Amino acid sequence: MTQPSPQILPLGLDGVLVRFADSLSEEANRAALAYRAALDAARPPGVVETATSLTSVLVRFRPGETGREALEDVLNEALAERDWYAAPLPRGRALWRIPAVFGGADGPELEEVAEAAGVTAGTAVEEIAAADLRVLALGFAPGQPYLGFLDAHWNIPRHTNVTAEVPRGAVVVAVRQVIPFANAAPTGWRQIGRTPFRCYSRQGTPAIPLAAGDAVRFEPVPARDFDRLTEAGPLGGAVREALE
């Protein structure tokens, strides 16, 4: 496979998307994080917001203050400054250990997911607990992380039919990623567990605990611990450890 090259694309009338890859990769995710940090430091005129997704950077601008072409020139110059795919992860990262209940009523699709991954349900939980996951991006709802990467046999597609609603804290998987849901929401991903960890809580300090680049490990806990951990506070028993 050849080295991907970044693309600059329109996203709505006041947005530009700098896409580092059109398939998910660790390099493209690192590139997006580093490129956004550099843009935030440079503060190009007319830019009102930047954000990273899994492999892209969103640059939202005020059309009255800068034109799309002028902004794209600035973004292209920044792209040429370095090999963004070789950029290191952001500084000040943390490792989070997040408790979760897997299977049973809290993970109704665990068996089906394990079968799709070609392992037993028990092995599936062991593999998820052993995976060194990383917050690739916060997205969908406030503070909700897209965590990757599970091994290649976890490249399970989304459902063709959307599940009407999974509960807050649902741990869902698809396409080599895991997501703890910030709120009850419809999803095409498959629910294998549930965590008492709150992705966003106005009582929390900070309200949004996770940041893109942070490391995450899931720690399986018995279903009977769920209520106790929920009552422990918005972190739901999750523990933060500074890295570096």
Next chain:
Amino acid sequence: MSGRLIVHRAGPGLTVQDLGRPGGMGLGLSRGGAADRYGFLDGAALLGNPPGAAALEMTVGGGRFGVDAPARFALSGAPLRATLNGSAVAPFATHAIAPGDVLDIGPAEGGVYGYLHISGGLLTEEELGGRGRHRIAGLGPDLADGDELPFGDDPEPGAAPLRLVPRAPGDQPVRVIPGPQTDLFSADARARFEATTFLRSPKGNRQGVRLDGDGDGAPFATEAQLGQVSDFISEGDIQMTGDGTPFVLLADCQTMGGYPRIGTVIPADLPRIAQAVPGAKLRFRFVPLSEAEATWQSDDDIYRAARKRREARIRDPREMSDLLSYELVDRPDPEVAG
């Protein structure tokens, strides 16, 4: 004078809304805010409230309201059928309301999202920079019968009654610009998309509106339909779900999603999607970015344009005819009378 807006009856779909919470895409928070920004800003402009002053958004459920202090109010967005103490009140106009008055708001006519603005704006609690209900983000209050919502000081106390002619929605095909995933769709699929007359499905909410095809077309799937990498979503994006059914994403859309999007409805035309009633016919047309960019208006631009449309409301013949029509009805409409 500030006071409290009393919710005697909260119809389904009644929410506090403002212009949303911009700037949170990196945290997973989409902007949200009024489903029809143009319609919302008409009401703020009528009263002289600041553009972002919070108001009530309502759908077919309407509601019944009162105040504990004198104030002015205005109805905007989808034309709401309303009475004040049993007498019809015209939408797109300012009216006085005093303690003891009963404002009954029935279903919108020819639209989905209507707004009740009160002078001074609603001052309900702010969270993450906004007051509005954003369901998928878990923000803002769920309203219930008996709620009392504080509002601020009238910015134009004693102002003469005003009205405003709302912006005409137009009947040309809804304009769409290409987005990052438009190229995933074949030229044939895009042409078929433009040639299809869609019907606004009964399935729709503030997150998005489903479109049903005219029955004989294949769904708009791409080859990479279910394994696509999740990426940023923009309000107005036309997303093709797993089976190739289009959804147009509205204010409360998620920030990221994996279903491919054929294009983005331009902001100037998005109110037509939000306000399309179930069964309404919708057609789409791709326009070049340069053509679309000429339609761009910031919230302040939209607000200023609405302010310019304000005019004195001395003898409004439309309201007179409304009054007559209400008096000819034997019994009050139960929806309106609550």
